[in-house]
Amino acid sequence: MAVKTNGFTIPEELIKLLLSLASNWGDMIDSNTLKVVHLSGAMTNEVYRISWPTKMANDSRTVLVRIYGEGADRFFNRNDEIRTFECLSRHGQGPHLLGQFPEGRVEEFIHARTLSAVDLRDPVVSALIASKVKDFHNLDMPGPKTVVLWDRMRNWLSQARSLCTREHAREFCLDALEDEICVLETELWGEHQDLGFCHNDLQYGNIMINEKTRSITIIDYEYASYNPVAYDLANHFCEMVANYHSNTPHVLNYSVYPGLEERQRFVQVYLSSGGNQPSDNEVDQLVHDTEKYTLANHLFWGLWGIISAYVNNIEFDYMEYARQRFEQYWLRKPRLLGLRY
Incomplete structure (x- = not known):
């Protein structure tokens, strides 16, 4: 009962x-x-x-x-x-x-504090996160060590098409997204990039800190899979614009997207984890690759928002969230795909 x-x-x-x-x-x-x-x-x-x-x-x-x-x-x-x-x-x-x-x-139940949106901007906490993410990426997990991102996005696009009204399909240009995914798959991947076991949802609510030991725990692995590590770092940077505990949790504030210096600092700590000493070129390259992978993140979570709006009953404006992610994709694509390192 x-x-x-x-x-x-x-x-x-x-x-x-x-x-x-x-x-x-x-x-x-x-x-x-x-x-x-x-x-x-x-x-x-x-x-x-x-x-x-x-x-x-x-x-x-x-x-x-x-x-x-x-x-x-x-x-x-x-x-x-x-x-x-x-x-x-x-x-x-x-x-x-x-x-x-x-x-x-x-x-x-982990007796630690879930991070807040503000915590992600604390340089000390951010450095702890960067080192923990590096450890996570280095995990040797079972199964094929191949990129999951593109096939998952194509699958989600198919589902979005099957669920959407004509109005939403037209608004989000769903008929054009197959080509967009192909472009990103071709343009973003490079042989120099590292593949790792990625969390793929590095929002602050999935990161906990033990205040006494200052240790970080990453939780919630629904979307975890092998992917380019630059994609996971891009996901984390994109999540810095969100506050899911505000009165408007679906609203994303891109004016607080981390600047170049903040992203460089995070990547420097990430690459230095384990005692490595990365060169300036290695840091710059990963920062560059990560910024381009924000485009894949916008499409990925935009499609997630569309599908969720039709199937999930949690109180959250998924459709408006999707609009913001697609808006960023189309806004940033011309500049980011024009970058050459």
């Missing part, structure tokens, strides 16, 4: 899973003792912190519960994501998977 608490209906299968986990840990709970807190900022799934008292006085047990968003299976294969999650956990990355139920899963 499902139970409703704090406005959240806890599915019966989740209650059974929580009771089983509690029993394994020696806790005695019932559904009336569960404390549920909705965590804002997620745009693919609904995320909750659930806690209950333990036998220890003034102590509680806490887990994180992820309820899968409507239509999320259009963007990635959930079984592949779970395998990635488990593999990353074995590598010491992120939380442990505690259990699954039909509508979602239960994860270890």
Whole structure:
């Protein structure tokens, strides 16, 4: 029997899973003792912190519960994501998977602070992120080590076409996007570029910091795959214009996009991670490549926004978000594809 608490209906299968986990840990709970807190900022799934008292006085047990968003299976294969999650956990990355139920899963709750939009602009925090992203890219993950980006975008374009009204298809120039993806695939990739295991969604809500140890944890791997590392860095820079906890979380402020010096500083730390000493040319080249990959990011997340607007019921203006990403794509394309290094 499902139970409703704090406005959240806890599915019966989740209650059974929580009771089983509690029993394994020696806790005695019932559904009336569960404390549920909705965590804002997620745009693919609904995320909750659930806690209950333990036998220890003034102590509680806490887990994180992820309820899968409507239509999320259009963007990635959930079984592949779970395998990635488990593999990353074995590598010491992120939380442990505690259990699954039909509508979602239960994860270890990490006692660290999720970053805010402001944190990304702190040079000290940014340097910690750069080093952690480098470690993430160096992970040796199972499966083919080939670029996923372009095929995924073509798949999303096909889905967007199948969902869109004629008006939206015309507004977003969907008939022209196949050619745009081909142009980007040809223009952006170079033999000098590194391929790595990329997170592909490096927004501040997916990055946590332990204030005591100053260690960074990257979470949420739905979109993780092998890609050019410049694409992942470009994703992170693009996310610096967002504040998903504002009154208008869908609005992107491109006036605060990181300037050249800030991007160079991030790339310098990234390339220096592990004791390397990159040359000025290596830093400049990666900054240059990263800036061009912002175009792929705008198309990627623009298509995501269009599809989400039709299939997801999370309170977020996905369509307006998509408009802003496409606007940036068409605005920046002439200059960025004209760059020659």
